[in-house]
Amino acid sequence: MAVVFISPKKRQRMFFAGITATFLVILAFISFLVFMAQPSPVSPEFVFNKPKFNINFNIFDSEEFKGLLPFNEMQRQFVYTAENESGNLEEGVISAVSAQEAKKVLEAMGFEIKTIEEAEAGRENPFTPYYEVSASNFQSFEPEDEDFLLDY
Numbered sequence: 251m252a253v254v255f256i257s258p259k260k261r262q263r264m265f266f267a268g269i270t271a272t273f274l275v276i277l278a279f280i281s282f283l284v285f286m287a288q289p290s291p292v293s294p295e296f297v298f299n300k301p302k303f304n305i306n307f308n309i310f311d312s313e314e315f316k317g318l319l320p321f322n323e324m325q326r327q328f329v330y331t332a333e334n335e336s337g338n339l340e341e342g343v344i345s346a347v348s349a350q351e352a353k354k355v356l357e358a359m360g361f362e363i364k365t366i367e368e369a370e371a372g373r374e375n376p377f378t379p380y381y382e383v384s385a386s387n388f389q390s391f392e393p394e395d396e397d398f399l400l401d402y
Contacts, residue, residue, distance in 0.1 A: 328368055
């Protein structure tokens with residue numbers, strides 16, 4: 251019987267250590283080749299060429315340009331509370347370029363203005379639905395057609 255000085259567990263550890271060391275050496279060699287490699291030359295067709303263009307400013311002197319009409323000012327919405335000719339308070343929304351213009355329009359319509367302010371765009375929480383169905387509304391819903399729910 252032969253005398254073995256290295257145990258089987260130690261042999262197994264040495265085998266896996268050898269495989270791991272070999273793998274790490276190969277990985278280091280490949281990474282060295284990749285990171286130390288010189289970049290290959292790029293062909294001229296892939297290089298960005300800045301386009302050459304000229305701006306013709308003579309268009310500003312043409313008759314077509316001089317004949318253009320300016321844009322109208324953008325109208326904003328104003329929320330108002332006003333008293334009509336019969337003395338009743340009315341609330342509403344009016345579109346105008348400015349608050350003074352909105353006041354002029356309302357006074358021309360015969361209103362006495364109590365308050366006027368610019369309406370805020372959007373909603374406080376944009377993710378809330380416009381119409382919410384409550385449980386009482388849903389229970390009181392009775393479709394005329396029995397197959398109504400089957401259609402959807």
